[in-house]
Amino acid sequence: MCFKNLPVEFDAEGRPYLREDVSDPYGMERSPETNGERVQTLSRDQVEDLLERNGHIRQQNYDPVTRVAGALAFHTVVDLEERKVIESRSVATLFRGYEVIMMGRDPRDALYITSRACGVCGGVHSTCSALAIEMALGVKPPPLGIVLRNMLLALEYLYDNPLHLFLLAGPDYSESMVRKTNPEVWSRAEQTGAPHANIHGYATIGELMKDMNPLTGSLYLEAMHMTRVAREAYVLIGGKYPHPQTVVPGGVSATVSISTFNEIYLRIQQFFDYAKRVAAIYDDICDFFYDVDPRYKDVGRTQMNLIDCGQWDDPEAYDATYENCNEWGERRWSTPGVIVNGEQVTTKLQNINLGLEEFVDHSFYEGWDGRRFETDPAGAPLSPFHPWNKETKPRPQATNWREKYTWSTSPRWDRMSMDAECTARIWNTALAQKLTENPYIEPTGHSIKLLLPEGKMPEMELEWHVPDVWNAFERNRGRAYCVAYTALVALNVWRQGMEYMKSGQTATSTRFEIPRGGPHVGVGFWGAGRGFLSHHLVLEDGVVTNYQIITPSTTNASPRDPWGTPGKYEEAVLNTPVLESTTGENYQGIDVLRAIRSFDPCMPCTTHIHTDGGVITREVNTCACGADE
Amino acid sequence: MILLAGVGYPDLSDLSFGPKLAERLRDMPWPPEVQIENLSYGPIAVLHWFEDHPGRFERAIFFGAVERGREPGTLATYGWISGSPAPEDVQASVSEAVTGIISLENLLIIAHHFGVLPPETSVVELEPVEPGWGMELSPLGEERVEEAAEWIRRQVYSRGGPTGNGRHEEVRNR
Numbered sequence: 001m002c003f004k005n006l007p008v009e010f011d012a013e014g015r016p017y018l019r020e021d022v023s024d025p026y027g028m029e030r031s032p033e034t035n036g037e038r039v040q041t042l043s044r045d046q047v048e049d050l051l052e053r054n055g056h057i058r059q060q061n062y063d064p065v066t067r068v069a070g071a072l073a074f075h076t077v078v079d080l081e082e083r084k085v086i087e088s089r090s091v092a093t094l095f096r097g098y099e100v101i102m103m104g105r106d107p108r109d110a111l112y113i114t115s116r117a118c119g120v121c122g123g124v125h126s127t128c129s130a131l132a133i134e135m136a137l138g139v140k141p142p143p144l145g146i147v148l149r150n151m152l153l154a155l156e157y158l159y160d161n162p163l164h165l166f167l168l169a170g171p172d173y174s175e176s177m178v179r180k181t182n183p184e185v186w187s188r189a190e191q192t193g194a195p196h197a198n199i200h201g202y203a204t205i206g207e208l209m210k211d212m213n214p215l216t217g218s219l220y221l222e223a224m225h226m227t228r229v230a231r232e233a234y235v236l237i238g239g240k241y242p243h244p245q246t247v248v249p250g251g252v253s254a255t256v257s258i259s260t261f262n263e264i265y266l267r268i269q270q271f272f273d274y275a276k277r278v279a280a281i282y283d284d285i286c287d288f289f290y291d292v293d294p295r296y297k298d299v300g301r302t303q304m305n306l307i308d309c310g311q312w313d314d315p316e317a318y319d320a321t322y323e324n325c326n327e328w329g330e331r332r333w334s335t336p337g338v339i340v341n342g343e344q345v346t347t348k349l350q351n352i353n354l355g356l357e358e359f360v361d362h363s364f365y366e367g368w369d370g371r372r373f374e375t376d377p378a379g380a381p382l383s384p385f386h387p388w389n390k391e392t393k394p395r396p397q398a399t400n401w402r403e404k405y406t407w408s409t410s411p412r413w414d415r416m417s418m419d420a421e422c423t424a425r426i427w428n429t430a431l432a433q434k435l436t437e438n439p440y441i442e443p444t445g446h447s448i449k450l451l452l453p454e455g456k457m458p459e460m461e462l463e464w465h466v467p468d469v470w471n472a473f474e475r476n477r478g479r480a481y482c483v484a485y486t487a488l489v490a491l492n493v494w495r496q497g498m499e500y501m502k503s504g505q506t507a508t509s510t511r512f513e514i515p516r517g518g519p520h521v522g523v524g525f526w527g528a529g530r531g532f533l534s535h536h537l538v539l540e541d542g543v544v545t546n547y548q549i550i551t552p553s554t555t556n557a558s559p560r561d562p563w564g565t566p567g568k569y570e571e572a573v574l575n576t577p578v579l580e581s582t583t584g585e586n587y588q589g590i591d592v593l594r595a596i597r598s599f600d601p602c603m604p605c606t607t608h609i610h611t612d613g614g615v616i617t618r619e620v621n622t623c624a625c626g627a628d629e
Numbered sequence: 630m631i632l633l634a635g636v637g638y639p640d641l642s643d644l645s646f647g648p649k650l651a652e653r654l655r656d657m658p659w660p661p662e663v664q665i666e667n668l669s670y671g672p673i674a675v676l677h678w679f680e681d682h683p684g685r686f687e688r689a690i691f692f693g694a695v696e697r698g699r700e701p702g703t704l705a706t707y708g709w710i711s712g713s714p715a716p717e718d719v720q721a722s723v724s725e726a727v728t729g730i731i732s733l734e735n736l737l738i739i740a741h742h743f744g745v746l747p748p749e750t751s752v753v754e755l756e757p758v759e760p761g762w763g764m765e766l767s768p769l770g771e772e773r774v775e776e777a778a779e780w781i782r783r784q785v786y787s788r789g790g791p792t793g794n795g796r797h798e799e800v801r802n803r
Binding site for chain 2: 118120167171214231241
């Protein structure tokens with residue numbers, strides 16, 4: 001069964017339909033079945049009572065959360081005696097507003113405008129926007145155009161994932177941090193041999209941690225260098241980074257040659273050895289912490305609910321139609337899918353789309369009435385809370401933990417909170433076993449085998465296993481393996497591109513016209529370095545009349561939903577034990593920060609939002625502790 | 630070689646002072662040893678650009694708008710501080726840089742930390758009058774572009790040194 005909470009079932013041919021015996025199919029009365037462990041939360045009244053009566057229960061606010069992209073604040077209430085978090089609230093402190101900016105515009109503007117949603121991975125938005133427009137307009141790119149944007153996506157991931165692993169999250173596991181927060185762990189690290197020393201070259205965990213030190217550690221500096229390698233390859237096609245100039249609906253406007261491919265290969269091959277070392281490093285870091293204290297498995301722990309659209313289209317399968325999205329989706333270089341409580345419940349893009357809803361009960365927006373689209377283009381039922389039906393109505397107001405406290409919304413799938421994270425990419429692919437046969441990547445149903453070619457290091461097979469617990473450490477480990485996975489997708493894509501070049505199929509884009517009339521609807525199913533990404537679009541008379549973006553961080557940073565279920569950052573922090581051994585003024589809150597940073601938060605940063613008060617160009621300290629209780 | 634480099638986002642009125650001034654300088658005659666750049670594309674990428682040109686520049690003048698709460702329209706110049714920024718500040722700047730923030734100050738902190746700034750580095754800052762959306766500078770911002778261009782021209786031709794180790798010399802304010 002795909003859906004447990006939405007009253008959507010499937011006929012004998014597998015076509016979804018709405019059950020007729022449910023009077024208010026999308027009503028809010030029934031509390032959704034979360035199908036598994038549910039995090040325990042206290043009511044605001046209970047929390048206030050505890051705060052009043054107990055000196056050891058304190059509010060702890062992180063505002064801003066540093067070493068994340070953009071403006072994120074986090075409010076917690078911590079029981080320092082029990083050493084656990086009893087309340088958490090994730091606060092996106094800036095209004096993104098792209099949905100409002102897009103209204104009434106020519107759809108071709110969308111690629112350039114929505115790219116600015118992120119200063120790290122703007123290109124993923126450009127391409128996702130192109131996909132939505134292609135679907136709305138019925139434009140199929142030529143094979144090489146699809147190959148080139150696949151390559152662009154792989155290169156963005158090769159930029160993004162090492163950056164997070166060593167410049168943003170990495171310092172949390174460095175000698176300078178661990179020595180400060182857990183001196184006893186540091187002492188142990190100095191004396192613990194590194195199991196993968198033969199791969200990464202560090203004899204002890206302590207030596208490895210030293211090289212993760214910010215600014216001075218060679219792993220930190222190497223990651224900074226690798227961002228350059230990926231960026232250099234990216235601009236050969238995209239023209240510039242992070243906002244490409246050549247991504248267009250219908251393909252890519254760049255002209256490429258065999259030389260371009262050779263230049264790209266020179267760069268992606270540098271990631272083969274790098275990926276071997278990155279996976280070995282994070283294997284050793286994760287396993288070391290588990291050995292030191294098994295309670296580290298609870299840091300950032302959440303239910304195993306993950307969602308991903310898949311990405312990297314098969315040029316022979318992708319036709320840009322919604323009607324065929326299940327077929328071309330499953331032919332991608334990573335398989336779309338939803339995992340609920342560890343079980344994969346679908347790999348079909350249509351089902352992913354039907355299950356999407358976005359709630360604003362605890363967000364600085366007004367709700368909306370109406371349900372413009374009762375069905376998707378294939379006739380399957382759509383919720384009134386589905387992105388194609390959503391309206392963005394910002395309503396700034398004071399923060400109130402009981403009511404509205406964030407600019408993020410609450411995207412849900414089948415009314416469940418989902419982890420939109422890059423490991424979902426390899427996890428779904430591993431379970432589905434639908435990947436096209438290729439020399440490098442082999443999903444086994446419980447793992448993914450990755451055969452990295454010889455570089456300076458010998459050929460090496462890595463194997464990422466579906467974890468038995470889903471926590472901060474496994475997110476980082478998964479991301480580390482994603483570097484290898486992405487490098488091998490890039491290699492497969494590169495070989496495909498060379499074949500098209502050799503056979504003379506060198507067209508990179510398809511012409512199109514913007515139609516009048518409508519409505520024309522489209523959706524871009526894609527991914528960002530961090531995970532799940534979708535753009536939903538409605539066009540009428542040649543202009544955009546609705547545009548909705550769900551980014552991975554919107555999903556992960558979401559506030560509670562109408563049924564009180566926390567978003568993933570909130571859930572992760574609620575499950576996090578306080579294992580830091582320092583107290584008082586030296587307390588860093590490292591366990592909570594590890595939990596949050598493991599998601600690679602990207603609150604759409606460097607957004608220039610015009611308010612009556614001016615333009616916001618950088619993140620601001622909004623002091624969540626000043627919330628109206 | 631002398632580097633004249635603007636830093637800032639486009640289309641943000643006076644906050645685009647850096648790129649606008651770079652455009653203005655390109656319209657002026659310069660000796661061949663002057664190189665004008667718009668370095669508004671991310672401090673880490675700029676760091677890599679400097680690393681590609683080791684020792685190329687003896688002097689540099691960076692310019693951009695920075696909001697420091699001064700009288701709007703204040704134009705300030707100073708020699709870049711010679712002391713090393715605190716590691717925490719550098720790390721914060723790197724974190725902001727790799728997550729997409731374009732900032733003159735971050736650029737200077739990062740470039741300084743990694744040792745790529747030319748030996749003589751000066752900075753020209755505008756305290757913006759109009760920090761909102763807009764393709765044009767405010768009238769006062771436009772005036773400051775001309776004044777800054779003239780100040781830079783004098784610096785280049787007279788080989789005048791920076792004003793000294795973080796001490797601000799206000800060229801002009803309202």
